[in-house]
Amino acid sequence: xxxxxxxxxxxxxxxxxxxxxxxxxxxxxxxxxxxxxxxxxxxxxxxxxxxxxxxxxxxxxxxxxxxxxxxxxxxxxxxxxxxxxxxxxxxxxxxxxxxxxxxxxxxxxxxxxxxxxxxxxxxxxxxxxxxxxxxxxxxxxxxxxxxxxxxxxxxxxxxxxxxxxxxxxxxxxxxxxxxxxxxxxxxxxxxxxxxxxxxxxxxxxxxxxxxxxxxxxxxxxxxxxxxxxxxxxxxxxxxxxxxxxxxxxxxxxxxxxxxxxxxxxxxxxxxxxxxxxxxxxxxxxxxxxxxxxxxxxxxxxxxxxxxxxxxxxxxxxx
Numbered sequence: 001x002x003x004x005x006x007x008x009x010x011x012x013x014x015x016x017x018x019x020x021x022x023x024x025x026x027x028x029x030x031x032x033x034x035x036x037x038x039x040x041x042x043x044x045x046x047x048x049x050x051x052x053x054x055x056x057x058x059x060x061x062x063x064x065x066x067x068x069x070x071x072x073x074x075x076x077x078x079x080x081x082x083x084x085x086x087x088x089x090x091x092x093x094x095x096x097x098x099x100x101x102x103x104x105x106x107x108x109x110x111x112x113x114x115x116x117x118x119x120x121x122x123x124x125x126x127x128x129x130x131x132x133x134x135x136x137x138x139x140x141x142x143x144x145x146x147x148x149x150x151x152x153x154x155x156x157x158x159x160x161x162x163x164x165x166x167x168x169x170x171x172x173x174x175x176x177x178x179x180x181x182x183x184x185x186x187x188x189x190x191x192x193x194x195x196x197x198x199x200x201x202x203x204x205x206x207x208x209x210x211x212x213x214x215x216x217x218x219x220x221x222x223x224x225x226x227x228x229x230x231x232x233x234x235x236x237x238x239x240x241x242x243x244x245x246x247x248x249x250x251x252x253x254x255x256x257x258x259x260x261x262x263x264x265x266x267x268x269x270x271x272x273x274x275x276x277x278x279x280x281x282x283x284x285x286x287x288x289x290x291x292x293x294x295x296x297x298x299x300x301x302x303x304x305x306x307x308x309x310x311x312x313x314x315x316x317x318x
Contacts, residue, residue, distance in 0.1 A: 053145040055083050060143050067142045073131040077139075078229050083147035084174075088230050089135045090167070093155045094211075097123045100253055100313045112253045112286040112313060117209040122191075125212060128153055128171060129190035136175050148176045150200075152223055157214075167230075168214035172223050173198035248298040249315045250290040255282045256309030265308055269301055 051059045057080040064077035064085065078086040097120055100112040115123070132153050139149055153171040160166070171194075179197045188196075195201065202220065206213045217224040250269075255262040259282055267278045269289060281287060289312075290301060302312040 052143060055080055055143075055145045057081075060085065060146070063142050064139055067138055068135070071135065071138070073135070075135045076230055078226055080146075083145065085139060085143065085146050085149045086226050087135060087139060087149055087151045088226060089131055089151060089153050091128050091131045091153050091155050091170075093158075094120070094124050097127065098313050098315055100251075100311075112251065114311075117207075117211070121205075121209040121211040125191045126189060128212065129194040132171065132173070133190055133193060137180070140177055140180070146177065148174060150174045150226075152226055154227060167227065169217070169220070169223050169227060170203070170212045170214060172200070172202040172215065172220070174200040246292050246294050247316055248293050248295050249288055250293065250298050250301050251286055251313045251315060252282070252289045252305065252310060253286045253313050254311040255285055256311065258309045259283075261308040262305060262310050265304055265310075 048059060052063060060080045061077045064075075064087070068075040068077070073089050073091050075087055075089040078088060080086075098115075099120065100114050103113045132151055136149055136151060140146060151173060152169050154167045154169050157166045157168050173194060175198050179199070183193055183197060185193075202215060202223070204213050204215055205211060215223060217227075252262075252266070263275070263278045263282050266281055266289065267273050267275065270278075273281070281289075290298065293301075295314075298314045302314050305312045
């Protein structure tokens with residue numbers, strides 16, 4: 001309206017009408033541009049979805065890798081062929097299983113019962129199978145075109161004479177999508193599901209406790225080839241995101257015979273704890289010593305106390 005006299009009413013009405021028409025035309029152009037962009041983006045998404053349904057290896061591998069990023073047990077998709085994915089999952093070793101479990105005495109007092117070797121072995125199997133099934137279910141959920149999966153569970157070995165840590169396979173299995181239909185997830189335990197719902201299951205156990213042990217790679221060249229395709233150094237860095245949290249609890253189960261040494265260590269662990277309080281603490285075990293500490297700190301404290309003869313349990317309190 002600039003430059004038009006306020007008294008030129010006809011001219012001002014025409015100018016307003018012209019401006020309105022221009023605004024409407026600009027708005028219509030923007031809407032058309034947005035519609036075309038939306039159609040373009042939708043076409044791209046539809047194309048990616050179809051490639052995912054068609055099991056395009058690049059799309060499926062990328063989708064699985066993204067889905068596995070926040071898993072407690074690191075998992076790596078290795079390949080996709082004929083609707084079947086090959087996946088490696090890195091599970092914790094046996095030290096992740098607590099050696100004691102909380103219970104109460106007949107008098108109702110808190111106690112920590114030491115687990116037998118068989119109980120420890122069974123708990124470890126459940127943990128390994130749980131990680132495997134979590135990975136399998138997630139893979140089928142995010143990649144709906146997959147018809148089956150071959151999954152290998154590996155764990156880190158103890159350091160060898162040169163301080164090197166290696167990966168060893170402890171379980172391998174194939175799962176079809178149909179085999180998981182009807183599984184009673186709320187009732188059946190993880191080990192039973194793996195045993196009943198998988199085929200080509202390979203595990204090796206030893207001793208009276210039936211503890212999981214490493215599969216022979218010389219006898220399983222197919223498994224060895226899959227593991228060889230994994231960048232183990234990068235993979236092991238992702239081993240346990242949960243270990244990077246401060247959700248661990250250190251429980252002093254039994255001070256042992258060298259109580260004076262243990263009392264000193266307890267005072268070192270708990271800031272401001274006096275000698276009398278430390279003595280009373282040690283004499284009233286089992287008791288939590290530290291709460292909400294890192295996995296590294298919990299293991300360090302555990303090692304110090306065990307060297308003094310105490311029995312210590314580290315628990316993930318998340």
